Amino acid sequence: MYNETMIIIGGGAAGLTTAICSAREGRQVLLLEQNMKIGKKILVSGNGKCNIGNRYISPRRFHGQNPTFIKEVLKGYDFEVIKKFFTSIGLELIEGREGKMFPMSLQASSVVDLLEYEAKRVGVRIVCNCKVKDIEKKEHGFTLRTTQGEKQCQQLVVASGSPAAPHLGGSNAGYTFAAKMGHSLVPRHPSLVQLCSEERWVKGCAGVKVAGLAKLYANGEYITEKKGDLLFTGYGISGLAILDLSREVSTRLANFEYCELRLDLVPELGKEKLTNLLLTRVKENSEKPLSLWLQGVLNKKLIPRILEQSKCKVRTENALDRKEINRLAHAIKNLKLSISDTKGFKGAEAAAGGINTTEVDAQTMESKLVPNLFFVGEILDVDGDRGGFNFHFAWVSGMRVNNL
Numbered sequence: 001m002y003n004e005t006m007i008i009i010g011g012g013a014a015g016l017t018t019a020i021c022s023a024r025e026g027r028q029v030l031l032l033e034q035n036m037k038i039g040k041k042i043l044v045s046g047n048g049k050c051n052i053g054n055r056y057i058s059p060r061r062f063h064g065q066n067p068t069f070i071k072e073v074l075k076g077y078d079f080e081v082i083k084k085f086f087t088s089i090g091l092e093l094i095e096g097r098e099g100k101m102f103p104m105s106l107q108a109s110s111v112v113d114l115l116e117y118e119a120k121r122v123g124v125r126i127v128c129n130c131k132v133k134d135i136e137k138k139e140h141g142f143t144l145r146t147t148q149g150e151k152q153c154q155q156l157v158v159a160s161g162s163p164a165a166p167h168l169g170g171s172n173a174g175y176t177f178a179a180k181m182g183h184s185l186v187p188r189h190p191s192l193v194q195l196c197s198e199e200r201w202v203k204g205c206a207g208v209k210v211a212g213l214a215k216l217y218a219n220g221e222y223i224t225e226k227k228g229d230l231l232f233t234g235y236g237i238s239g240l241a242i243l244d245l246s247r248e249v250s251t252r253l254a255n256f257e258y259c260e261l262r263l264d265l266v267p268e269l270g271k272e273k274l275t276n277l278l279l280t281r282v283k284e285n286s287e288k289p290l291s292l293w294l295q296g297v298l299n300k301k302l303i304p305r306i307l308e309q310s311k312c313k314v315r316t317e318n319a320l321d322r323k324e325i326n327r328l329a330h331a332i333k334n335l336k337l338s339i340s341d342t343k344g345f346k347g348a349e350a351a352a353g354g355i356n357t358t359e360v361d362a363q364t365m366e367s368k369l370v371p372n373l374f375f376v377g378e379i380l381d382v383d384g385d386r387g388g389f390n391f392h393f394a395w396v397s398g399m400r401v402n403n404l
């Protein structure tokens, strides 16, 4: 005796898409959400505007240990498919910079409201404030132990997301359920997260924002670099370039690698151009203090550290020679900051790692180990770049359950 044909654990992006698509196909669907309301992460996403997807979908914008799985899931599920789905629920989209897509209302709440309306319209039963505590495989389906009693189903979809942002419902529960069903897990690390440093000088620079370039070195070796905002904070550093680097840093810190950023504070000027600019600014008889002289080029809070790192001995403008200028230019383009940690899942927008995707069918998201068990969304070992890619994967994996 089964109460519902399909139960979905989690009322986030992936769970809601699965629910709508499955109910449209005629399934009886019950969606269980532990929060008082569905779609909490959607509501805060993109600073309340919801960066719902991206026009330029490519497998290289997604990460995980099994790139073949990612390619197969995305095949035929580009942005146009997402657009069609949202048009079908009554949501128009507009394009921002770099192909980022948003609801035309620029309100994340309209995404949740329309998803909820459509889910209910096609017959999905949504039960909030219902936390699934345990799942069990039975002969013809599954039994779930929840805070609102026991529930049974023939098909079970785990859409409970990752531990990122626990205040919004981020949880490890799905990994526990998957492991109980025999699935293996790829180690999880916070991604799209702020970085911490124990260097004292950085506190004095809190609040400074620079359009810069962050280069990542691990154990002294150059790894990669990202351009964009660098925001100095009391704990370390944030900003778009840092979020974009954070997955790499997070994974390497977990492997005990020494991570250091070298920050280019003026990426638009090459080293030679910057050196020439500094040289032309030197006035022969000027007694101007060096720190004041540098304010013509840099935010004043950054200057003490630049002077320290460049070991600049002179104290006035007229005492600068080519060697000092060369060292200053180098420090401005390579301000070193060692990274001790990340802000963890509390500060993260996503999680790298998750359920091993070699054990999941890329066409339908069904477990290869347990028939009628499905995994969708961020719980899988797939995470995307900033720019709408995480939502893209969540919507697409939800649609895949029905192979629509």
Ligand SMILES: Cc1cc2nc3c(=O)[nH]c(=O)nc-3n(C[C@H](O)[C@H](O)[C@H](O)COP(=O)(O)OP(=O)(O)OC[C@H]3O[C@@H](n4cnc5c(N)ncnc54)[C@H](O)[C@@H]3O)c2cc1C
Residues within 6 Å of the ligand: 009, 010, 011, 012, 013, 014, 015, 032, 033, 034, 035, 038, 039, 040, 041, 042, 044, 045, 046, 047, 050, 051, 052, 053, 130, 131, 132, 133, 159, 160, 161, 162, 164, 165, 168, 169, 170, 171, 173, 174, 348, 349, 350, 376, 377, 378, 379, 387, 388, 389, 390, 391, 392, 394
């Ligand atoms: C602050 C922030 C901003 C973001 N902005 C963007 C953005 O603009 N664009 C973008 O592409 N991505 C963004 N993301 C990432 C995106 O939100 C996630 O990748 C996406 O929500 C994942 O969808 P999901 O359905 O897999 O998981 P979730 O959205 O996390 O949904 C999982 C749901 O399952 C519920 N749940 C968990 N355990 C249980 C349980 N045991 N019983 C019942 N329910 C349970 C949770 O409460 C949650 O509602 C952002 C994330 C954060 C934190």
